[in-house]
Amino acid sequence: MSTPAPSTTLVRCVIADDERLMREQLRARLAEVWPALEIVAEARNGQEAVELVAQHRPDLVFLDIRMPGLTGVDAARQIAQLPTGDDWDGCEIVFITAYDEYAVEAFEQGVADYVLKPAERERLAVTVERIRKRLAQRRGDEATADPAGSTSASRAAQPLQQLLHRLAAQMGQPPSYLQWIQASVGQSIQMIPVDEVLFFVSDEKYTRVQTPQVEALIRKPIKELVDELDPKRFWQIHRSTLVNVNAIAGVSRDFRGRQLVAIKDRPEKLEVSRSYTHLFKGM
Template sequence: MLTKRALIAEDEPILSLTLQKMLEKLWPELQLCAIVDNGVAAVHEALKQLPDILFLDIKMPGQTGLEAARELAEEWPEDKAFPLIVYVTAYDEFALSAFEHSAVDYVLKPISEERMSKTVQRLRSRLEDSSQQATELERVLGQLRHLLPGSAGNSNNTDLATQFQPTERLSLIRAAVGNQIRMIPVEEVLYFEATDKYINVVTAEHSSLIRSSLRELLPQLDHHVFWQIHRSTVVNSRHIHLANKDEAGKITLRLRGSDDKLSVSRVYAHLFRQM
């Protein structure tokens, strides 16, 4: 068997070192190809190194482990096997109810050698089973659809950091346009698109920038109406005219009142399966 390679993404240096030492002891032939301390670097290095296994801390600067996994699921080369993911989390109760429910492999902080030994055995078994490796991307996509916020029709979706805290629904958006404030009823919005530190709010008549992030915006939207279709795009489902799938299986949306074409990522493609 070829040497397997792993990436560790953990922002707490002591925990990162502990994880490294445990893996060296329990799986000495495993090669650590990269060790990073934030979600953005995790995505960058994973796409560069294409490891077999990812150890992702759930709560990291820049991007959470779940957000990093989503971006990797969207960007991973189609001709490469998707890596096995192990989430590292301090959310004990949430991990038991959500991670086990969706069959995600995880280890709890503080990491115990006994639990890590079981994880290593599980990873070895999966890597030896070519049929499981072939379906790993679909398995991860299913997990992310259950755990990430913003998927239509799933009341269990939430950001781990908010832990199901209720948020008041947004009805009116105030966007600065020069020296004026544009008042935009939320039902008129065709889609929201994240652009660096801003969100572009697009209606049939105009587009406006607001200083916010999708992570802040999503809990304020009705997820039955506003569907996340990409890590940077949320669309008003009531304005969707048609969804087109090309020969490669990639889906693009056309909206009423707009000539824009919106791409749907792998994570959210299930929203447009024929009913």
């Protein structure tokens, strides 16, 4: 297989592996198949990887899937939740693994990629070509972001989270849930802690995110949020509604017998559909 053609666009990269020889081997192979790639930092563990990505804001990160302390999967979750901005829209992720068992189908669907240890030149060249195409697509979409901040990167976030959940399950790790919501507030994009959200309500295009102080919009349907939020903290009470259990002030019935959830210090009454009335049995 031939080496990918050189690119005129600088691509910056972080490598994370707890084995020094593996980092050196990967660096050497990358120099062969992608000479223009700039490796800006190397991490020895998952926590260092998150800190270095936050510091250098690279286009690409190679993560060893098994590292002491914070694993590559855990690090990927935290990296995916780092605040983005005008000069950085997140990064592509490639997992490094010594085990074929983690080369699941989702890797082949384009939300992430993998390299088996030790990195072979031919397989790494395939990964490089995929990454370059995704980076070109990401950069091409930056100028066409919609009002809710949706780009190719943000649209890929949900499949990536699904992949990370599956990898965590394969590795016997407990599930990790969404901690931040990136949402449109007026003309700006804000990072909203999930703990502050009172409820989510979807319509055809957007989902309303309500906190005690802020009403924001995201382009993520309830069916995706259900998979990303802690089910003990957020209950689905309707196909279009998720509510923070701690924000529930009480439940009442209207003249038609429908259950309505009252939210603390808010005027809204959120309807409970028939499929979810069992959540408030006896009320």
